[in-house]
Amino acid sequence: xxxxxxxxxxxxxxxxxxxxxxxxxxxxxxxxxxxxxxxxxxxxxxxxxxxxxxxxxxxxxxxxxxxxxxxxxxxxxxxxxxxxxxxxxxxxxxxxxxxxxxxxxxxxxxxxxxxxxxxxxxxxxxxxxxxxxxxxxxxxxxxxxxxxxxxxxxxxxxxxxxxxxxxxxxxxxxxxxxxxxxxxxxxxxxxxxxxxxxxxxxxxxxxxxxxxxxxxxxxxxxxxxxxxxxxxxxxxxxxxxxxxxxxxxxxxxxxxxxxxxxxxxxxxxxxxxxxxxxxxxxxxxxxxxxxxxxxxxxxxxxxxxxxxxxxxxxxxxxxxxxxxxxxxxxxxxxxxxxxxxxxxxxxxxxxxxxxxxxxxxxxxxxxxxxxxxxxxxxxxxxxxxxxxxxxxxxxxxxxxxxxxxxxxxxxxxxxxxxxxxxxxxxxxxxxxxxxxxxxxxxxxxxxxxxxxxxxxxxxx
Numbered sequence: 001x002x003x004x005x006x007x008x009x010x011x012x013x014x015x016x017x018x019x020x021x022x023x024x025x026x027x028x029x030x031x032x033x034x035x036x037x038x039x040x041x042x043x044x045x046x047x048x049x050x051x052x053x054x055x056x057x058x059x060x061x062x063x064x065x066x067x068x069x070x071x072x073x074x075x076x077x078x079x080x081x082x083x084x085x086x087x088x089x090x091x092x093x094x095x096x097x098x099x100x101x102x103x104x105x106x107x108x109x110x111x112x113x114x115x116x117x118x119x120x121x122x123x124x125x126x127x128x129x130x131x132x133x134x135x136x137x138x139x140x141x142x143x144x145x146x147x148x149x150x151x152x153x154x155x156x157x158x159x160x161x162x163x164x165x166x167x168x169x170x171x172x173x174x175x176x177x178x179x180x181x182x183x184x185x186x187x188x189x190x191x192x193x194x195x196x197x198x199x200x201x202x203x204x205x206x207x208x209x210x211x212x213x214x215x216x217x218x219x220x221x222x223x224x225x226x227x228x229x230x231x232x233x234x235x236x237x238x239x240x241x242x243x244x245x246x247x248x249x250x251x252x253x254x255x256x257x258x259x260x261x262x263x264x265x266x267x268x269x270x271x272x273x274x275x276x277x278x279x280x281x282x283x284x285x286x287x288x289x290x291x292x293x294x295x296x297x298x299x300x301x302x303x304x305x306x307x308x309x310x311x312x313x314x315x316x317x318x319x320x321x322x323x324x325x326x327x328x329x330x331x332x333x334x335x336x337x338x339x340x341x342x343x344x345x346x347x348x349x350x351x352x353x354x355x356x357x358x359x360x361x362x363x364x365x366x367x368x369x370x371x372x373x374x375x376x377x378x379x380x381x382x383x384x385x386x387x388x389x390x391x392x393x394x395x396x397x398x399x400x401x402x403x404x405x406x407x408x409x410x411x412x413x414x415x416x417x418x419x420x421x422x423x424x425x426x427x428x429x430x431x432x433x434x435x436x437x438x439x440x441x442x443x444x445x446x447x448x449x450x451x452x453x454x455x456x457x458x459x460x
Contacts, residue, residue, distance in 0.1 A: 005348040010324035024318040031312040033261025052366040055303035065208040065241045072211025076273045081283045086116035102197035108222035109133040110202025112235045115328040130192045132221040141168045147322030150259045150308040199225035203236035209244045212272040216265040233281045239302040254364035258307040292340045297375045301336045303365040310359035332359040336372045347385035350376035418443040
């Protein structure tokens with residue numbers, strides 16, 4: 001089976017120059033908000049280091065903390081379930097819903113349920129699933145996946161939202177006022193909240209000491225759904241654990257500042273015990289995480305707290321759009337996680353990076369993202385998953401660079417060709433994709449080697 005490359009998927013997005021520029025500028029604005037929020041906290045770098053150490057410690061004793069969490073949660077009256085993969089997770093959710101005789105579900109934003117493709121599974125079995133996060137609801141209406149883990153509809157403009165609401169909610173054609181569009185969504189979702197029989201949420205943090213799960217939102221939709229529905233199902237990846245309640249403050253100070261430049265998320269809800277007469281289910285999901293845990297070079301990627309900061313700063317993500325990654329988690333961190341799931345399918349994602357290191361610089365838990373991307377490239381090459389053109393090109397360049405004589409001759413020919421050939425030929429997109437949006441520098445008349453030899457022997 002052949003898979004479309006990242007560049008191939010990005011092509012349609014990049015062709016719309018206006019949207020690409022707008023997407024780039026919008027995400028850079030969010031990155032700048034992050035910087036301002038960070039600079040206002042003198043101890044921010046110490047918080048990053050502490051968070052990194054807490055996560056490192058937790059991952060090193062993950063089996064212990066998982067068992068501690070399960071025991072504490074069960075002591076609180078929580079029903080704990082384990083799922084080895086996406087299929088088992090989805091079947092567990094469906095079984096809980098059917099045990100209640102329910103058919104209407106309200107769901108807050110959860111990247112894990114997106115990863116497991118829960119919505120299509122439930123809908124195929126006759127369950128109505130309504131995403132209640134505004135961005136998620138918009139893309140659900142459009143039958144699109146999220147393009148960002150924090151800003152799922154960031155690829156859309158208000159005109160796109162207006163057209164979508166006109167089609168699905170019957171709003172006035174051409175309506176683009178954000179306040180009026182938000183009010184239309186609010187009225188639409190209110191009835192869904194009231195009718196919800198089961199509330200599904202993700203988990204931002206799970207506390208082993210108390211058996212509690214913490215859900216962070218800015219819209220309060222998770223809180224409303226859980227408060228109204230008699231059954232709450234929380235889906236958590238095994239990497240969401242932290243040891244103690246006292247550790248939580250470190251991460252809540254980092255999460256919102258890194259994600260959107262806020263001091264803290266508007267709603268930070270703790271769920272420890274089910275309300276009398278109600279049910280609280282927690283599904284602990286692996287789905288490839290223990291495999292990643294077993295990879296020493298990539299274990300640190302499980303420290304991710306899903307803030308999206310690496311996406312907001314990445315020059316490739318900002319200009320190619322989240323859908324070009326064809327993975328639930330796009331951007332730099334997704335390019336590390338995806339090869340662990342399917343190396344062949346996602347073999348081009350580690351190359352969707354300049355390796356500039358900006359993603360590593362902004363990561364609140366100090367994941368060495370660009371280093372891991374580089375290491376994945378080696379694995380992709382060793383597994384023979386490089387495109388044929390790239391394999392041949394690298395093989396040719398390896399031989400060329402290994403031969404001083406060949407390198408000298410090719411440099412001389414290249415300089416002469418750039419001076420003598422017409423601009424339309426040297427910059428043609430078919431022959432030189434690099435020059436589509438860039439101007440090549442003026443070719444020097446002599447190489448550095450020639451210049452150096454001249455300086456070393458001025459009389460020669």
